[in-house]
Amino acid sequence: MPINFNRVEFxxxxxxxxxxxxxxxxxxxxxxRSNVGKSSVINRIVNRKNFARVGASPGKTSQINYFLLxxxxxxxxxxxxxxxxxxxxxxxxxxxxxEAYFASGLISWGVMIVDARHKPTADDVTMAEWFYxxxxxxxxxxxxxxxxxxxxxxxxxxxxRETLSLRDGDRLVAFSAEKGDGKEQLLALLERTMEx
Ligand code: GDP
Numbered sequence: 001m002p003i004n005f006n007r008v009e010f011x012x013x014x015x016x017x018x019x020x021x022x023x024x025x026x027x028x029x030x031x032x033r034s035n036v037g038k039s040s041v042i043n044r045i046v047n048r049k050n051f052a053r054v055g056a057s058p059g060k061t062s063q064i065n066y067f068l069l070x071x072x073x074x075x076x077x078x079x080x081x082x083x084x085x086x087x088x089x090x091x092x093x094x095x096x097x098x099e100a101y102f103a104s105g106l107i108s109w110g111v112m113i114v115d116a117r118h119k120p121t122a123d124d125v126t127m128a129e130w131f132y133x134x135x136x137x138x139x140x141x142x143x144x145x146x147x148x149x150x151x152x153x154x155x156x157x158x159x160x161r162e163t164l165s166l167r168d169g170d171r172l173v174a175f176s177a178e179k180g181d182g183k184e185q186l187l188a189l190l191e192r193t194m195e196x
Contacts, residue, residue: 003191004070008046011066011074017100021066026073026194027106031127032113034080037143040177041113042067042077045186052077062093064101073108073194082123098130107136109193112164116142116156116174120163128164138170139189145176 014020021027032038039052052065065077078101079094086094101107110131114120120128131138142160145153153174161172171189175182 003072003187003194005045005187005190006047007070008048008051008075009068010051011068014064014066014097015062016097017104020064020101020104020106021074022104022106025068026108027076028069028073028109028111028190028193029076029078029101029107029131030111030113031078031131032080032143033115033121033123034083036080036113036115037177038077038080038113041141041143041175042075044177044180044183045075045190062090062097064097069194076107081127082121102130102134105134107131107134110134110136110138111141111190112138113141113143114160114164116145116153116160117147119159125164128166132167137193138166139186139193140164140166140170140172141175141182141186142172143175143177145174145181146179 012019030038030042042052043049062079064079067075069075078098081094112127112131114124128138140160142157148156157172157174166172173182173186173189175186
């Protein structure tokens with residue numbers, strides 16, 4: 001049965017491993033640098049304007065948000081990384097939470113948002129490696145496509161693919177949360193993850 005991406009419900013936030021959901025439903029873990037547009041991508045996927053909070057305050061950087069998608073899977077919104085203004089204490093909290101989540105064996109698929117305009121940062125590379133270590137397949141979403149000239153798209157995607165060392169089977173989707181480009185392709189990939 002096709003997934004109804006409009007059927008989505010916030011379930012809970014987890015600030016520590018005791019709050020992780022462990023009910024056996026697949027978990028699609030969304031990660032990305034702060035400000036890369038992760039909330040906007042999620043909102044675009046579920047057809048809502050303000051579902052995941054766009055421009056959420058840096059104080060929210062150390063919790064994981066769970067959304068139930070069509071009662072079939074969790075869309076797991078991981079706290080963004082690389083925000084310059086967070087304290088060391090907050091960064092440490094982020095690290096402990098993410099390490100615990102990545103070690104939990106709960107991730108079924110990774111979805112990593114990067115900026116289509118730029119070479120992935122060192123933090124992006126580290127995040128991709130965390131996903132690789134879990135053994136789960138990865139979908140990379142190159143967001144903000146609307147900011148690129150047509151001639152820049154393919155070369156930029158090649159740099160992203162290479163810098164993140166994408167493996168056979170990983171997917172790269174050029175996307176614009178603002179304009180909607182790539183949405184059908186991403187939904188089809190997500191749908192396939194949930195059917196697998
Ligand atoms: P998050 O911190 O990763 O959740 O990022 P947000 O979703 O809050 O987006 C950060 C900023 O990027 C906001 O000003 C968004 O309007 C903008 N943004 C997000 N996606 C796109 C996109 O596809 N194109 C453009 N031009 N701007 C975007």
